[in-house]
Amino acid sequence: METITSSSIEQDGHGVPAQKITRAFERAHAEGRGVLIPYFMCGYPSAKASVEIILAAAEGGADIIELGMPFSDPLADGATIQHAGHIALENGMSIRGCMEIARQVSARTDAALLMMGYYNPVLSYGLERFCATARANGVSGLIIPDLPAEEADLLQAAAYRHGLALIFLVPPTAPDERITMAAQRTAAGPGGFIYCVSLSGVTGSRQELPPQLQSFIERIRNATRQYPLPLAVGFGLSTPEHIASVTSYAEGAVVGSALVKLIDQNQAGDPAAAVKTYIQSLRKH
Template sequence: MNRINKKLQEDKKLLSIYFTAGYPSLNDTVDIIEDLEKNGVDMIEIGLPFSDPLADGPTIQKSSSQALKNGMTTAKLFEQLKDIRKTVSIPLVIMGYFNPMLQYGVDAFCARCQEIGIDGLIIPDLPADEYKLHYKETFEKYGLINVFLITPQTSNERIAFIDNMSNGFIYMVSSASVTGSQSGFGDEQTKYFKRISDMHLKSPQIIGFGINSEETFNQAAKYTKGAIIGSAFIKYITENGIDNIGAFTSKIKP
Protein backbone atom coordinates (compact mmCIF):
# COMPACT_ATOMS: atom_id res chain seq x y z
CA MET A 1 0.00 0.00 0.00
CA ASN A 2 1.18 3.52 -0.81
CA ARG A 3 2.53 5.37 2.26
CA ILE A 4 -0.05 8.14 1.77
CA ASN A 5 -2.93 5.67 2.08
CA LYS A 6 -1.35 4.04 5.13
CA LYS A 7 -1.03 7.44 6.77
CA LEU A 8 -4.63 8.34 5.94
CA GLN A 9 -5.78 5.24 7.81
CA GLU A 10 -4.19 6.41 11.06
CA ASP A 11 -6.60 7.56 13.75
CA LYS A 12 -5.29 11.11 14.00
CA LYS A 13 -5.48 14.51 12.35
CA LEU A 14 -2.60 14.86 9.91
CA LEU A 15 -0.17 17.76 9.67
CA SER A 16 1.47 18.15 6.28
CA ILE A 17 4.19 20.74 5.72
CA TYR A 18 5.13 22.28 2.37
CA PHE A 19 8.53 23.83 1.72
CA THR A 20 10.44 24.85 -1.38
CA ALA A 21 13.31 22.53 -2.31
CA GLY A 22 16.65 24.35 -2.35
CA TYR A 23 15.52 27.08 0.08
CA PRO A 24 16.85 28.84 2.13
CA SER A 25 20.08 27.26 0.81
CA LEU A 26 20.48 24.81 -2.05
CA ASN A 27 21.51 21.88 0.15
CA ASP A 28 18.96 22.37 2.95
CA THR A 29 16.37 20.06 1.34
CA VAL A 30 17.24 16.77 3.04
CA ASP A 31 17.95 18.37 6.45
CA ILE A 32 14.52 20.02 6.44
CA ILE A 33 12.75 16.76 5.51
CA GLU A 34 14.56 14.79 8.22
CA ASP A 35 13.90 17.45 10.88
CA LEU A 36 10.21 17.72 9.98
CA GLU A 37 9.78 13.96 10.45
CA LYS A 38 11.68 14.04 13.76
CA ASN A 39 9.33 16.78 14.94
CA GLY A 40 6.14 14.82 14.34
CA VAL A 41 5.02 15.99 10.89
CA ASP A 42 2.88 13.34 9.18
CA MET A 43 3.55 14.13 5.53
CA ILE A 44 5.82 16.48 3.56
CA GLU A 45 5.19 18.33 0.32
CA ILE A 46 8.44 19.16 -1.43
CA GLY A 47 7.98 22.17 -3.69
CA LEU A 48 9.72 21.99 -7.05
CA PRO A 49 10.48 25.66 -7.77
CA PHE A 50 9.17 27.19 -10.96
CA SER A 51 9.69 30.61 -12.52
CA ASP A 52 5.96 31.38 -12.93
CA PRO A 53 4.09 29.98 -9.90
CA LEU A 54 0.53 31.23 -10.53
CA ALA A 55 -1.18 29.83 -7.42
CA ASP A 56 1.48 30.94 -4.97
CA GLY A 57 1.53 34.06 -2.88
CA PRO A 58 4.56 36.32 -2.39
CA THR A 59 6.21 34.18 0.33
CA ILE A 60 6.35 31.01 -1.76
CA GLN A 61 7.13 32.97 -4.93
CA LYS A 62 10.16 34.54 -3.25
CA SER A 63 11.34 31.17 -1.95
CA SER A 64 10.97 29.70 -5.46
CA SER A 65 12.94 32.56 -7.02
CA GLN A 66 15.69 32.18 -4.45
CA ALA A 67 15.81 28.39 -4.86
CA LEU A 68 16.20 28.80 -8.63
CA LYS A 69 18.97 31.36 -8.06
CA ASN A 70 20.59 28.89 -5.65
CA GLY A 71 20.75 26.38 -8.52
CA MET A 72 17.78 24.11 -7.83
CA THR A 73 16.61 22.07 -10.82
CA THR A 74 14.53 18.91 -11.25
CA ALA A 75 17.69 16.85 -11.77
CA LYS A 76 19.32 18.42 -8.69
CA LEU A 77 16.28 17.64 -6.53
CA PHE A 78 16.30 14.00 -7.61
CA GLU A 79 20.02 13.82 -6.85
CA GLN A 80 19.44 15.28 -3.36
CA LEU A 81 16.63 12.81 -2.63
CA LYS A 82 18.28 9.65 -3.98
CA ASP A 83 18.97 8.23 -0.49
CA ILE A 84 16.05 9.84 1.37
CA ARG A 85 14.36 6.52 2.17
CA LYS A 86 17.39 5.45 4.22
CA THR A 87 16.41 8.02 6.85
CA VAL A 88 12.78 9.06 6.27
CA SER A 89 9.65 6.86 6.41
CA ILE A 90 6.70 9.30 6.22
CA PRO A 91 4.91 10.06 2.92
CA LEU A 92 6.72 12.44 0.57
CA VAL A 93 4.87 14.32 -2.16
CA ILE A 94 6.39 16.53 -4.85
CA MET A 95 4.30 19.61 -5.51
CA GLY A 96 5.01 21.59 -8.63
CA TYR A 97 3.81 22.94 -11.93
CA PHE A 98 3.53 20.70 -14.94
CA ASN A 99 6.02 22.48 -17.21
CA PRO A 100 9.23 21.21 -15.50
CA MET A 101 7.77 17.68 -15.47
CA LEU A 102 6.98 17.88 -19.20
CA GLN A 103 10.48 19.18 -19.89
CA TYR A 104 11.99 16.28 -17.94
CA GLY A 105 9.62 13.81 -19.63
CA VAL A 106 6.54 12.63 -17.73
CA ASP A 107 7.43 8.94 -17.88
CA ALA A 108 11.04 9.59 -16.85
CA PHE A 109 9.90 11.93 -14.06
CA CYS A 110 7.47 9.36 -12.65
CA ALA A 111 10.03 6.56 -12.95
CA ARG A 112 12.57 8.61 -10.98
CA CYS A 113 9.96 9.39 -8.32
CA GLN A 114 9.29 5.68 -7.87
CA GLU A 115 13.03 4.91 -7.66
CA ILE A 116 13.56 7.49 -4.94
CA GLY A 117 10.45 6.63 -2.94
CA ILE A 118 8.18 9.58 -3.71
CA ASP A 119 4.55 8.65 -2.95
CA GLY A 120 2.55 11.22 -4.89
CA LEU A 121 2.42 14.41 -6.91
CA ILE A 122 0.40 17.61 -6.62
CA ILE A 123 0.25 19.50 -9.92
CA PRO A 124 -2.08 22.53 -9.62
CA ASP A 125 -2.09 23.28 -13.35
CA LEU A 126 -2.80 19.75 -14.61
CA PRO A 127 -6.60 19.48 -15.05
CA ALA A 128 -8.20 16.23 -13.89
CA ASP A 129 -9.66 15.56 -17.37
CA GLU A 130 -6.24 15.96 -19.00
CA TYR A 131 -4.71 13.70 -16.37
CA LYS A 132 -7.34 11.03 -16.95
CA LEU A 133 -6.88 11.11 -20.73
CA HIS A 134 -3.10 11.27 -20.98
CA TYR A 135 -1.24 10.57 -17.71
CA LYS A 136 -3.29 8.38 -15.33
CA GLU A 137 -1.84 5.16 -16.73
CA THR A 138 1.73 6.42 -16.31
CA PHE A 139 1.19 7.55 -12.71
CA GLU A 140 -0.41 4.23 -11.81
CA LYS A 141 2.38 2.28 -13.53
CA TYR A 142 4.86 3.88 -11.14
CA GLY A 143 2.64 3.65 -8.04
CA LEU A 144 2.18 7.42 -7.70
CA ILE A 145 -0.91 9.06 -6.24
CA ASN A 146 -2.02 12.21 -8.05
CA VAL A 147 -3.57 14.66 -5.59
CA PHE A 148 -6.30 16.86 -7.06
CA LEU A 149 -7.30 20.29 -5.79
CA ILE A 150 -10.78 21.68 -5.18
CA THR A 151 -11.79 25.24 -4.20
CA PRO A 152 -14.98 26.87 -2.85
CA GLN A 153 -15.90 27.58 -6.49
CA THR A 154 -15.65 23.93 -7.61
CA SER A 155 -19.10 22.58 -8.48
CA ASN A 156 -20.49 19.51 -6.73
CA GLU A 157 -20.50 17.69 -10.07
CA ARG A 158 -16.81 18.43 -10.57
CA ILE A 159 -16.00 17.44 -6.99
CA ALA A 160 -17.76 14.10 -7.53
CA PHE A 161 -15.69 13.55 -10.71
CA ILE A 162 -12.45 14.37 -8.85
CA ASP A 163 -13.46 12.15 -5.92
CA ASN A 164 -14.07 9.28 -8.32
CA MET A 165 -10.63 9.82 -9.92
CA SER A 166 -8.75 10.10 -6.62
CA ASN A 167 -6.88 7.23 -5.05
CA GLY A 168 -5.42 9.24 -2.15
CA PHE A 169 -6.68 12.46 -0.60
CA ILE A 170 -8.25 15.60 -2.05
CA TYR A 171 -6.38 18.87 -1.47
CA MET A 172 -9.08 21.28 -0.35
CA VAL A 173 -8.02 24.85 -1.07
CA SER A 174 -9.60 26.92 1.69
CA SER A 175 -10.31 29.97 -0.47
CA ALA A 176 -9.97 31.30 -3.99
CA SER A 177 -6.99 33.47 -3.03
CA VAL A 178 -3.31 32.67 -3.46
CA THR A 179 -1.28 30.93 -0.76
CA GLY A 180 -0.32 32.85 2.36
CA SER A 181 -2.98 35.54 2.00
CA GLN A 182 -5.22 34.77 4.95
CA SER A 183 -5.05 35.12 8.71
CA GLY A 184 -7.95 32.90 9.76
CA PHE A 185 -11.20 31.32 8.65
CA GLY A 186 -14.52 33.13 8.56
CA ASP A 187 -18.13 31.95 8.23
CA GLU A 188 -17.89 31.57 4.46
CA GLN A 189 -14.99 29.14 4.68
CA THR A 190 -16.56 27.22 7.56
CA LYS A 191 -19.71 26.77 5.44
CA TYR A 192 -17.54 25.48 2.60
CA PHE A 193 -15.75 23.02 4.91
CA LYS A 194 -19.12 21.78 6.17
CA ARG A 195 -20.59 21.54 2.64
CA ILE A 196 -17.76 19.26 1.51
CA SER A 197 -17.94 17.25 4.73
CA ASP A 198 -21.67 16.70 4.16
CA MET A 199 -20.98 15.28 0.68
CA HIS A 200 -19.44 12.17 2.35
CA LEU A 201 -16.79 11.74 -0.34
CA LYS A 202 -14.88 8.47 -0.53
CA SER A 203 -11.55 10.33 -0.53
CA PRO A 204 -10.36 12.02 2.67
CA GLN A 205 -9.75 15.76 2.40
CA ILE A 206 -6.82 17.82 3.69
CA ILE A 207 -7.14 21.62 3.78
CA GLY A 208 -4.42 23.96 2.56
CA PHE A 209 -4.03 27.77 2.20
CA GLY A 210 -4.42 29.93 5.31
CA ILE A 211 -3.24 27.46 7.98
CA ASN A 212 -0.73 29.23 10.20
CA SER A 213 -1.53 28.45 13.85
CA GLU A 214 -2.93 25.84 16.23
CA GLU A 215 -6.31 27.58 15.94
CA THR A 216 -6.50 27.46 12.12
CA PHE A 217 -5.15 23.89 12.11
CA ASN A 218 -7.93 22.82 14.49
CA GLN A 219 -10.58 24.73 12.52
CA ALA A 220 -9.57 22.91 9.35
CA ALA A 221 -9.11 19.51 10.99
CA LYS A 222 -12.58 19.67 12.57
CA TYR A 223 -14.12 18.91 9.17
CA THR A 224 -11.30 17.04 7.42
CA LYS A 225 -8.42 14.61 7.89
CA GLY A 226 -5.93 17.41 8.55
CA ALA A 227 -4.22 20.47 7.16
CA ILE A 228 -1.28 21.61 5.06
CA ILE A 229 0.98 24.50 6.05
CA GLY A 230 3.23 26.19 3.50
CA SER A 231 3.68 29.97 3.63
CA ALA A 232 3.78 30.16 7.44
CA PHE A 233 6.54 27.53 7.58
CA ILE A 234 8.56 29.23 4.84
CA LYS A 235 8.23 32.55 6.68
CA TYR A 236 9.49 30.82 9.83
CA ILE A 237 12.62 29.35 8.20
CA THR A 238 13.27 32.64 6.37
CA GLU A 239 13.35 34.48 9.69
CA ASN A 240 14.84 31.79 11.94
CA GLY A 241 16.82 29.42 9.73
CA ILE A 242 16.38 25.64 9.79
CA ASP A 243 18.05 24.75 13.09
CA ASN A 244 14.96 24.79 15.31
CA ILE A 245 12.06 23.50 13.21
CA GLY A 246 10.49 21.92 16.33
CA ALA A 247 9.72 25.38 17.69
CA PHE A 248 7.41 25.88 14.70
CA THR A 249 5.69 22.49 14.62
CA SER A 250 5.09 22.44 18.40
CA LYS A 251 3.02 25.62 18.09
CA ILE A 252 0.72 23.97 15.53
CA LYS A 253 0.29 20.60 17.22
CA PRO A 254 1.49 20.97 20.85
Protein backbone atom coordinates in the same frame (compact mmCIF):
# COMPACT_ATOMS: atom_id res chain seq x y z
CA MET B 1 -9.68 8.03 -18.36
CA GLU B 2 -7.53 4.90 -18.30
CA THR B 3 -8.78 2.19 -15.96
CA ILE B 4 -6.14 1.31 -13.39
CA THR B 5 -6.27 -1.99 -11.55
CA SER B 6 -4.07 -3.31 -8.76
CA SER B 7 -2.45 -5.70 -11.22
CA SER B 8 -1.40 -2.80 -13.50
CA ILE B 9 0.41 -0.99 -10.67
CA GLU B 10 4.09 -1.88 -10.51
CA GLN B 11 4.91 -3.24 -7.08
CA ASP B 12 8.26 -3.92 -5.47
CA GLY B 13 9.48 -5.13 -2.10
CA HIS B 14 8.33 -1.89 -0.49
CA GLY B 15 4.76 -2.18 -1.77
CA VAL B 16 2.82 0.60 -3.50
CA PRO B 17 4.28 4.05 -2.66
CA ALA B 18 0.89 5.79 -2.38
CA GLN B 19 -0.14 3.44 0.41
CA LYS B 20 2.18 5.43 2.69
CA ILE B 21 -0.31 8.30 2.34
CA THR B 22 -3.23 6.06 3.24
CA ARG B 23 -1.35 4.68 6.24
CA ALA B 24 -0.57 8.21 7.45
CA PHE B 25 -4.29 9.06 7.52
CA GLU B 26 -5.15 5.73 9.18
CA ARG B 27 -2.49 6.24 11.85
CA ALA B 28 -3.62 9.78 12.64
CA HIS B 29 -7.26 8.69 12.78
CA ALA B 30 -6.38 5.93 15.24
CA GLU B 31 -4.58 8.54 17.37
CA GLY B 32 -7.58 10.88 17.28
CA ARG B 33 -5.90 13.72 15.39
CA GLY B 34 -5.53 15.20 11.94
CA VAL B 35 -2.71 14.55 9.49
CA LEU B 36 -0.13 17.35 9.43
CA ILE B 37 1.25 18.18 5.97
CA PRO B 38 3.99 20.84 5.82
CA TYR B 39 5.28 22.25 2.53
CA PHE B 40 8.94 23.04 1.81
CA MET B 41 10.51 24.52 -1.30
CA CYS B 42 13.34 22.28 -2.50
CA GLY B 43 16.56 24.25 -2.62
CA TYR B 44 15.49 26.95 -0.16
CA PRO B 45 17.54 28.36 1.39
CA SER B 46 19.94 25.79 -0.15
CA ALA B 47 19.80 22.15 -1.23
CA LYS B 48 21.75 20.97 1.81
CA ALA B 49 19.67 23.07 4.22
CA SER B 50 16.48 21.77 2.56
CA VAL B 51 17.31 18.19 3.51
CA GLU B 52 18.10 19.13 7.13
CA ILE B 53 14.92 21.23 7.46
CA ILE B 54 12.64 18.59 5.93
CA LEU B 55 14.09 15.88 8.18
CA ALA B 56 13.57 18.17 11.19
CA ALA B 57 9.90 18.52 10.22
CA ALA B 58 9.58 14.73 10.09
CA GLU B 59 11.20 14.46 13.52
CA GLY B 60 8.76 17.10 14.79
CA GLY B 61 5.82 14.94 13.77
CA ALA B 62 4.97 15.74 10.14
CA ASP B 63 2.95 12.87 8.66
CA ILE B 64 3.17 13.78 4.96
CA ILE B 65 5.60 16.30 3.48
CA GLU B 66 5.14 18.33 0.30
CA LEU B 67 8.36 18.99 -1.62
CA GLY B 68 7.96 22.06 -3.78
CA MET B 69 9.62 22.11 -7.20
CA PRO B 70 10.51 25.72 -8.06
CA PHE B 71 9.06 27.14 -11.28
CA SER B 72 9.51 30.50 -13.01
CA ASP B 73 5.75 31.18 -13.33
CA PRO B 74 4.07 29.82 -10.17
CA LEU B 75 0.45 30.91 -10.65
CA ALA B 76 -0.96 29.55 -7.38
CA ASP B 77 1.86 30.73 -5.14
CA GLY B 78 1.74 33.87 -3.05
CA ALA B 79 4.68 36.23 -2.56
CA THR B 80 6.34 34.19 0.21
CA ILE B 81 6.59 30.92 -1.73
CA GLN B 82 7.39 32.77 -4.97
CA HIS B 83 10.35 34.34 -3.16
CA ALA B 84 11.57 30.92 -1.98
CA GLY B 85 11.17 29.48 -5.46
CA HIS B 86 13.10 32.36 -7.02
CA ILE B 87 16.03 31.80 -4.66
CA ALA B 88 15.93 28.04 -5.27
CA LEU B 89 16.07 28.59 -9.05
CA GLU B 90 18.95 31.06 -8.65
CA ASN B 91 20.72 28.33 -6.64
CA GLY B 92 20.36 26.02 -9.64
CA MET B 93 17.57 23.80 -8.28
CA SER B 94 16.04 21.54 -10.95
CA ILE B 95 13.73 18.53 -11.10
CA ARG B 96 16.82 16.36 -10.82
CA GLY B 97 17.89 18.28 -7.72
CA CYS B 98 14.41 17.93 -6.20
CA MET B 99 14.54 14.18 -6.77
CA GLU B 100 17.92 14.03 -5.05
CA ILE B 101 16.47 15.85 -2.04
CA ALA B 102 13.59 13.35 -1.98
CA ARG B 103 16.08 10.48 -2.14
CA GLN B 104 18.10 11.79 0.79
CA VAL B 105 15.00 12.49 2.89
CA SER B 106 13.23 9.19 2.15
CA ALA B 107 16.36 7.28 3.17
CA ARG B 108 16.08 8.75 6.67
CA THR B 109 12.35 9.08 7.40
CA ASP B 110 9.18 7.10 6.79
CA ALA B 111 7.02 10.20 6.23
CA ALA B 112 5.16 10.11 2.92
CA LEU B 113 6.64 12.54 0.37
CA LEU B 114 4.65 14.42 -2.26
CA MET B 115 6.27 16.30 -5.15
CA MET B 116 4.36 19.55 -5.73
CA GLY B 117 4.95 21.61 -8.83
CA TYR B 118 3.62 22.91 -12.10
CA TYR B 119 2.81 20.83 -15.15
CA ASN B 120 5.09 22.33 -17.78
CA PRO B 121 8.44 21.25 -16.23
CA VAL B 122 7.00 17.78 -15.55
CA LEU B 123 5.80 17.50 -19.15
CA SER B 124 9.19 18.66 -20.45
CA TYR B 125 10.95 16.10 -18.25
CA GLY B 126 8.69 13.36 -19.63
CA LEU B 127 5.66 12.05 -17.74
CA GLU B 128 6.70 8.40 -17.60
CA ARG B 129 10.29 9.29 -16.77
CA PHE B 130 9.17 11.73 -14.08
CA CYS B 131 6.91 9.17 -12.36
CA ALA B 132 9.52 6.40 -12.56
CA THR B 133 12.19 8.73 -11.13
CA ALA B 134 9.87 9.95 -8.37
CA ARG B 135 9.10 6.41 -7.30
CA ALA B 136 12.77 5.42 -7.38
CA ASN B 137 13.58 8.33 -5.06
CA GLY B 138 10.99 7.56 -2.39
CA VAL B 139 8.09 9.76 -3.50
CA SER B 140 4.51 8.61 -2.76
CA GLY B 141 2.44 11.09 -4.75
CA LEU B 142 2.20 14.20 -6.92
CA ILE B 143 0.37 17.53 -6.64
CA ILE B 144 0.17 19.60 -9.84
CA PRO B 145 -1.79 22.79 -9.03
CA ASP B 146 -2.34 23.90 -12.65
CA LEU B 147 -3.51 20.50 -13.94
CA PRO B 148 -7.33 20.18 -13.77
CA ALA B 149 -8.77 16.71 -13.30
CA GLU B 150 -10.37 16.62 -16.75
CA GLU B 151 -6.97 17.13 -18.42
CA ALA B 152 -5.01 14.71 -16.23
CA ASP B 153 -5.39 11.45 -18.21
CA LEU B 154 -1.77 11.09 -19.34
CA LEU B 155 -0.10 11.98 -16.04
CA GLN B 156 -2.67 10.03 -14.07
CA ALA B 157 -2.02 6.88 -16.09
CA ALA B 158 1.76 7.20 -15.63
CA ALA B 159 1.46 8.02 -11.91
CA TYR B 160 -0.89 5.14 -11.17
CA ARG B 161 1.26 2.69 -13.12
CA HIS B 162 4.12 3.55 -10.76
CA GLY B 163 1.95 3.35 -7.64
CA LEU B 164 1.92 7.12 -7.07
CA ALA B 165 -1.10 9.12 -5.91
CA LEU B 166 -2.16 12.11 -8.00
CA ILE B 167 -3.67 14.72 -5.68
CA PHE B 168 -6.15 17.22 -7.12
CA LEU B 169 -6.79 20.70 -5.74
CA VAL B 170 -10.45 21.69 -5.26
CA PRO B 171 -11.07 25.45 -4.79
CA PRO B 172 -14.27 26.97 -3.36
CA THR B 173 -15.30 28.02 -6.88
CA ALA B 174 -15.35 24.41 -8.15
CA PRO B 175 -18.80 23.14 -9.21
CA ASP B 176 -19.98 19.91 -7.60
CA GLU B 177 -19.46 17.87 -10.78
CA ARG B 178 -15.79 18.84 -10.91
CA ILE B 179 -15.36 17.92 -7.24
CA THR B 180 -16.96 14.54 -7.91
CA MET B 181 -14.66 13.98 -10.90
CA ALA B 182 -11.56 14.72 -8.79
CA ALA B 183 -12.77 12.24 -6.18
CA GLN B 184 -13.56 9.59 -8.81
CA ARG B 185 -10.08 9.88 -10.29
CA THR B 186 -8.41 9.79 -6.87
CA ALA B 187 -10.42 6.76 -5.79
CA ALA B 188 -9.35 4.93 -8.98
CA GLY B 189 -5.71 5.22 -7.91
CA PRO B 190 -3.57 3.48 -5.32
CA GLY B 191 -4.11 6.06 -2.55
CA GLY B 192 -4.48 9.75 -1.94
CA PHE B 193 -6.77 12.50 -0.64
CA ILE B 194 -8.64 15.57 -1.82
CA TYR B 195 -6.72 18.83 -1.36
CA CYS B 196 -9.32 21.43 -0.35
CA VAL B 197 -8.16 24.96 -1.13
CA SER B 198 -9.49 27.11 1.72
CA LEU B 199 -9.92 30.26 -0.36
CA SER B 200 -9.91 31.59 -3.89
CA GLY B 201 -6.56 33.13 -4.81
CA VAL B 202 -2.93 32.37 -4.03
CA THR B 203 -1.15 30.80 -1.07
CA GLY B 204 -0.11 32.83 1.94
CA SER B 205 -0.50 32.66 5.73
CA ARG B 206 -3.43 34.62 7.17
CA GLN B 207 -4.65 35.56 10.63
CA GLU B 208 -8.18 34.24 10.25
CA LEU B 209 -9.64 31.22 8.48
CA PRO B 210 -12.34 31.96 5.88
CA PRO B 211 -15.77 31.99 7.60
CA GLN B 212 -17.31 29.73 4.93
CA LEU B 213 -14.58 27.07 5.14
CA GLN B 214 -16.53 24.51 7.15
CA SER B 215 -19.57 24.75 4.86
CA PHE B 216 -17.23 24.33 1.85
CA ILE B 217 -15.83 21.13 3.39
CA GLU B 218 -19.39 19.90 3.94
CA ARG B 219 -20.14 20.56 0.27
CA ILE B 220 -17.11 18.50 -0.73
CA ARG B 221 -18.26 15.67 1.57
CA ASN B 222 -21.65 15.67 -0.12
CA ALA B 223 -20.19 15.75 -3.64
CA THR B 224 -17.78 12.90 -2.86
CA ARG B 225 -20.07 10.75 -0.70
CA GLN B 226 -19.63 7.67 -2.90
CA TYR B 227 -15.84 8.07 -2.73
CA PRO B 228 -15.03 8.33 1.01
CA LEU B 229 -11.58 9.88 0.66
CA PRO B 230 -9.67 11.87 3.30
CA LEU B 231 -9.90 15.65 2.96
CA ALA B 232 -6.95 17.94 3.68
CA VAL B 233 -7.24 21.73 3.84
CA GLY B 234 -4.51 24.06 2.63
CA PHE B 235 -3.80 27.75 1.81
CA GLY B 236 -3.71 30.27 4.65
CA LEU B 237 -3.14 27.97 7.66
CA SER B 238 -0.38 29.05 10.04
CA THR B 239 -1.26 28.67 13.74
CA PRO B 240 -1.94 25.77 16.12
CA GLU B 241 -5.49 27.16 16.43
CA HIS B 242 -5.96 26.96 12.65
CA ILE B 243 -4.83 23.32 12.67
CA ALA B 244 -7.11 22.45 15.61
CA SER B 245 -10.09 24.10 13.92
CA VAL B 246 -9.56 22.57 10.48
CA THR B 247 -8.85 19.06 11.74
CA SER B 248 -12.09 19.08 13.71
CA TYR B 249 -13.96 18.69 10.40
CA ALA B 250 -11.28 17.55 7.89
CA GLU B 251 -8.73 14.75 8.09
CA GLY B 252 -5.63 16.82 7.34
CA ALA B 253 -4.12 20.30 7.30
CA VAL B 254 -1.41 21.77 5.04
CA VAL B 255 1.00 24.50 6.19
CA GLY B 256 3.26 26.22 3.65
CA SER B 257 3.93 29.96 3.62
CA ALA B 258 4.27 30.18 7.41
CA LEU B 259 7.12 27.66 7.25
CA VAL B 260 8.92 29.55 4.49
CA LYS B 261 8.70 32.73 6.62
CA LEU B 262 9.99 30.83 9.66
CA ILE B 263 12.99 29.54 7.70
CA ASP B 264 13.64 33.05 6.39
CA GLN B 265 13.55 34.52 9.91
CA ASN B 266 15.97 31.90 11.26
CA GLN B 267 18.56 31.76 8.47
CA ALA B 268 21.20 33.32 10.68
CA GLY B 269 20.50 30.77 13.42
CA ASP B 270 19.19 27.21 13.19
CA PRO B 271 16.20 27.01 10.81
CA ALA B 272 15.93 23.23 11.18
CA ALA B 273 15.52 23.49 14.96
CA ALA B 274 12.96 26.30 14.55
CA VAL B 275 10.96 24.18 12.08
CA LYS B 276 11.01 21.14 14.36
CA THR B 277 9.72 23.20 17.31
CA TYR B 278 7.00 24.79 15.16
CA ILE B 279 5.83 21.42 13.79
CA GLN B 280 5.71 20.04 17.34
CA SER B 281 3.52 22.97 18.38
CA LEU B 282 1.11 22.23 15.52
CA ARG B 283 1.03 18.51 16.31
CA LYS B 284 -0.10 19.15 19.89
CA HIS B 285 -3.47 20.34 18.57
